[in-house]
Amino acid sequence: MENFLLWGFYFLTFYAFLPGLVSRTFGFRVFKRGRAEREIALTFDDGPDPVYTPLLLDLLKRYDAKATFFVVGIHAEKHPELLKRMHDEGHVIGIHNYVHKTNWLMRPRTVKKQINRTCEIIRQATGSQSVYYRPPWGIVNLFDFSNLGHLQIILWSALFGDWRKRVGSERLLNRMMKKLRPGEVLLLHDCGATFGADKDAPANMLAALDPFLAAGQSKGYRFVNIADMIALTDRTKKKAKKPAAMSWMKRIAVSCWMGWEHVFHVLFRVKEVAEDCLFFYRVVPYHGKTLTLSDGSTIAAKDPVVELHMDNKKLLKLMSEARSMMQLAVMLLREAKKSMPQLARKLAADEAAQPAKGVYGVSMINRGVEQFGFDVLPIPKGLFDTSTRLYLRLLLRVLNPSGKERLHDQRSKLTPIIMAMSMEHFWQQTGSELRNETSAARRNPSKAYEDGLHGGDDLPPVAYDNSNAAREFTP
Structure with missing residues (x-):
């Protein structure tokens, strides 16, 4: 029995605990903070919600803010019209598993099925495949690093407990204002239907987000989706690096x-x-x-x-x-x-x-x-x-x-x-x-x-969809 428990401890350590610790602490194989001069990335998990997500989209549109929505497949397949609206309005859609269940409790094959099923739901609704993935609670297992080579794992630099209604909109806004600075990847929730969340908590999030967006706009900040934040970060790092001299x-x-x-x-x-x-x-x-x-x-x-x-x-x-x-x-x-x-x-x-x-x-x-x-x-x-x-x-x-x-x-x-x-x-x-x-x-x-x-039309532009391209391949 002692050996069984010992091997179980070893397995959990290498399968679950260490990958989570390394990715969260050191950012290994994940993107969790950007480098930008004026940009902040807003991300929303667990939706779409038929009540709160449309209100959120209206609010973002009012401030010309772009965001990234990490959707749960079981919610997304019920509301493809919301996915289409997100896509049409310039937001990025990422994957948050088909059901909101931690990867620690699933086999690698099961995780892959959850991701592929959600990816197909997004593709059918928008015509584009997602290349971004956020595991529930940000928890990865050992095989996620190898199995998800075609996806970029996105974590966050700040979260605020907005899934709990008792936090309240005023306290939530105070927490958010402390992170109103360029390069942040902020995690919020537009749906309270997942385990551990309060159903009406997104109402507080919306109440806090409005003045938060106004404050950011007054400071000259831009709210961008995660694809733009990654591109900005790459450009910023490239500028900071001195080119190697060629002998x-x-x-x-x-x-x-x-x-x-x-x-x-x-x-x-x-x-x-x-x-x-x-x-x-x-x-x-x-x-x-x-x-x-x-x-x-x-x-x-x-x-x-x-x-x-x-x-x-x-x-x-x-x-x-x-x-x-x-x-x-x-x-x-x-x-x-x-x-x-x-x-x-x-x-x-x-x-x-x-x-x-x-x-x-x-x-x-x-x-x-x-x-x-x-x-x-x-x-x-x-x-x-x-x-x-x-x-x-x-x-x-x-x-x-x-x-x-x-x-x-x-x-x-x-x-x-x-x-x-x-x-x-x-x-x-x-x-x-x-x-x-x-x-x-x-x-x-x-x-x-x-x-x-006589002014005939030019050749039609070629449509080539590469939205599912991986962030990693070896030339």
């Missing part, structure tokens, strides 16, 4: 590499997508084993494919600005989000790309690319795998301002993979209307020219 040997190595790359582009007819695009491409026959993709299509040997290449000048710039591989990953995802529509426009207008059966590339990215529609496939073991691994590691070592130092800790993650998707799926992701109109223009160029003379 003369590193400058020579980079110059030689860029020169060789330019020659490669000319010799192998690699095409530029746009001046500020992350990608180059060429249309070539595929060489390798048949790729079976998730939509049922295949890419076989000698099938024409659009082969993607990254703009290494842009990669060099991003690596010089990033403080870590994780931050570089975030920056690359943002660039990719902007570049995918540009790639779609270029391919739609390129006659040589029309026979292509898929979009294909080899990269060390191993997290996040699925959100763009790519299938991630392993490279078969052999000479190609070994040579590709060596080439890509050498590339990152040359471009990385700190050489191999920053890559050393990430070595286990630097594994090249194949990323591919069928052209049909590519057009579904990026906008089939663009392809159809561009194809029509190629078939009847005189009509397209006349349309241009």
Whole structure:
């Protein structure tokens, strides 16, 4: 019995207590406080509530304040109209489990199911998937750090006990005013229907929030959602950091590499997508084993494919600005989000790309690319795998301002993979209307020219939804 209790203590310590302590105390793998000059992040948990959430949205709208709502799935599925209103009015929606139950009392698989179910409810209501997660009571377990790689865990810098009605609006306001300063991530509640909360407590929160917003506005502060606070924090940290000086040997190595790359582009007819695009491409026959993709299509040997290449000048710039591989990953995802529509426009207008059966590339990215529609496939073991691994590691070592130092800790993650998707799926992701109109223009160029003379509409913008992109992947 003593051994059983001892092992139980060890399990709870490593599974629950230590992860919670480390994340809350040191901010490990979580975001809980920002760095900003005028911005404060408001977050609201446990809703939506059919009575108090609409009143809260009205109040935020009156002050032009943005917020983040961490919704409980069982409440959210009853009120999709409130989720849509949050989204339409510029607020961010995060996940707070399907039921308000601590992760300590659930298996990792159960936690994942709760998150996925709530994420789907949000997607159906808003058309966008959430990338932010706040565990109930801010309690994480050991597996949350690995299982939730596609989500950013958000905690808080201040909470006020507003779920208890007896606190009262006046005392609540006094507590909140002590935290009226830039960079704070404030936790409040717009629903009292969860265990331990008072049903009418949000009335006090609303009564206190009104003068709090007025006071913040009078001081010139802005109330922003968590996505904006994270972006501001990244920019502030980047400004504070002095760029690493590049040695003369590193400058020579980079110059030689860029020169060789330019020659490669000319010799192998690699095409530029746009001046500020992350990608180059060429249309070539595929060489390798048949790729079976998730939509049922295949890419076989000698099938024409659009082969993607990254703009290494842009990669060099991003690596010089990033403080870590994780931050570089975030920056690359943002660039990719902007570049995918540009790639779609270029391919739609390129006659040589029309026979292509898929979009294909080899990269060390191993997290996040699925959100763009790519299938991630392993490279078969052999000479190609070994040579590709060596080439890509050498590339990152040359471009990385700190050489191999920053890559050393990430070595286990630097594994090249194949990323591919069928052209049909590519057009579904990026906008089939663009392809159809561009194809029509190629078939009847005189009509397209006349349309241009008579004020014909421009090509429709490409819609590319990357709201579920992860904050972490390894380039």
